[in-house]
Amino acid sequence: MATPRKQVLIDTAYRLFNQHGYHATGIDRILADSGVSKATLYKHFKSKEELILEVLQQRHEQLYAMLERAMQENKSSHPALALFDALNNWFQSEHFYGCNFIKAGGEYPQIQDPIHSFSAWHKNSVSQLLSRYLPENQQYLSNAFCLLADGAIIAAQIRGQKDAAKQAKIFAQQLLTAHI
Amino acid sequence: MATPRKQVLIDTAYRLFNQHGYHATGIDRILADSGVSKATLYKHFKSKEELILEVLQQRHEQLYAMLERAMQENKSSHPALALFDALNNWFQSEHFYGCNFIKAGGEYPQIQDPIHSFSAWHKNSVSQLLSRYLPENQQYLSNAFCLLADGAIIAAQIRGQKDAAKQAKIFAQQLLTAHI
């Protein structure tokens, strides 16, 4: 069963946005790479912005599910630390181009922009997910883990520091044990 | 004494890049806002890319000098912690739109791109500056502080969490005291 055209567009756009950025990726390039006609794109999405939002929406669902699974499986000493194992796997993969939401929030800096506010919402929901896997008396560490995680993403993306997640995990561990 | 045209262009471009991003800011908008003619721009800069690089260069010098001064003045309990006080001041200012270098590295994702590699170089030089203000036996904390700092920048920029630097400072303090 062939992939529906709409999904082909989303997948292609996702890849191109990652490789080249949102503004730098034109509609025509997405169409050429996906082999879909322009009329079809504008039947499924009323604008480029809507396509971007759907790409981010799907990416959010993937990521959220992946993190939740990782923390439930709990291979690390503490469930919340599994976040950094997941990050590490991501950084090692060929398809790591930084965080979509950080980059989208950077390219659309106005907080009232739907793309920016969706990115903010995503980051908030990850923070809340994290706090569900921290004990009652260590809720405040959710913020620390978010800082370390986003910092690691930046280090890996900008500086090419692919071991950033491993380092972040060590520091997160130290914070956990510092206050038991 | 009037500001030279070249500097007017750099200042205007800096503001517009911050407010709207690099791709989203066209040359014509920079010219209109600065009141400089197009011929003059292309006498001082051979391309838009060169203008971006000079904007980043000046920003790097400002930032680096500011951080070095903050750590030398050393109003916090530990010189390296002054980084977070500086970040906090920045986040509170009206002119905070996130880190130029993170956003530039996001909009120009190819590591061989001069804009991306300059951003990487900037982040590395801040990391080295930091390690100069950490004792011999705590050098590894330079990485931790970088992660916390960049994470705080993202939290403030994307999520509007303006107290991110204050939180980051607390966690940095805990890491410092955890290993004395």
Place this chain on the structure above:
DNA sequence: ATTGAAATGAACAGGTCTGTTCACTATCCT
């Protein structure tokens, strides 16, 4: 007052951008 450097304004070239429209085709369901 003259010269020379610096900047201007305006037009132009050649692309690229998003988004629209329309006649036509392929496919599946009944």
Place this chain on the structure above:
DNA sequence: AGGATAGTGAACAGACCTGTTCATTTCAAT
């Protein structure tokens, strides 16, 4: 067989993009 659904290809509009060119103006230093 007939009709609905989905997609194609191509052309078009109108705006915006970077970068070039050149005749003209401004202005400070000599």
